[in-house]
Amino acid sequence: MSKYIIGVDLGGTNMRAGVVSVTGKILFKKSLPTVSSADISDRIGDLIAEVILAQNIKNDEVVGVGIGVPGPIDHKNGSVLSPNLPQLSGLPIVEILERITGFSINLENDANAATYGEFWLGAGRDCRSLVMATLGTGIGGGIIFNGELVRGIDWTAGELGHVNVDSGAGARLCGCGARGCIETYASAISTERRFVEELERGRESELSSMDKNKITCVDIFEAYKDGDSLAVETINETGRMLGILCSSMANLLNPEKFIFSGGITNEWDILSKLIIDEFNKRVLTIPGQRMQILRAELENDAGLIGAAGCALKTYETSQ
Ligand SMILES: [Zn+2]
DSSP states (O other): OOOEEEEEEEOSSEEEEEEEETTSOEEEEEEEEOOSSTTHHHHHHHHHHHHHHHTTOOGGGEEEEEEEESSOEETTTTEESSOSSGGGTTOOHHHHHHHHHOSOEEEEEHHHHHHHHHHHHSTTTTOSOEEEEEESSSEEEEEEETTEEOOOTTSOTTOGGGOBOOOSTTOOBOTTSOBOBTHHHHSHHHHHHHHHHHHHTTOOOTTTTSOGGGOOHHHHHHHHHTTOHHHHHHHHHHHHHHHHHHHHHHHHHOOSEEEEESGGGGGHHHHHHHHHHHHHHHSOHHHHHHOEEEEOSSGGGHHHHHHHHHHHHHHHHHO
16 A cells, blocks of 8 residues: 655745655645635645545555644644644644544644755755755744754754854844844845945935835845945855854754755755855864765755655554
């Protein structure tokens, strides 16, 4: 009998589900808009049933369902703590979905799921310990140590975005309420924001004539390549901050790899050089020589593949 896992990546806008082979190949996937009401669990159940039907597999060939969700997971109660999706608040989502679908449900934080995906089949394959950071609106992260996700006693480990990189009086204010968190400097959105703030202060740039609300990291990197001084300064700062993060993680954990994902890594040649320059200035010799700094490989599928991988691991452990 063939075995399959269903991976689900639950986002604020869309939920995606896929039938995944035990070797991590996505055989079929489908996406639906995420509903805002509490019947979100029915919607997830329908999507799981649809992908199973579309791939024409039998229910008893499915060994489990892995779901990646934004927010820290309460693994004891099978729910999401302080969810970014308020419609999940207080829902015993694992229990509900196990009842609806009849499958074993494995819930995981989405950043952890993506990290596990890269560990299983992406840039982190063939290693036992890694740190991953996803650069987007904020900075999400995950840590794998000795082949296991590091979750922490309250399941909140891996919040790389809130590592402090600036304790100065003028440190930037983070959404978490603290000042100086790296995500207020080096996420894609923060990079754009720092650039626009300088324009608003009157700095000149080749992007000065653009609508400030429309300036993205793509534009800033193009200006960087033209030698635009504000763009160079802004991107250099992003790279420098990420280099500080890498050196701190290398000194703390001595991992084999540090992996970056997110659209901003499309400019990996530029970004990686800046990161590595700062990293080399700060890191201790032995962990610095060991740790490779790499770009993620699975792109948008990391979360779905990783959620499925976590469910497969749970299934294999239970056998
Ligand atoms: Zn913060």
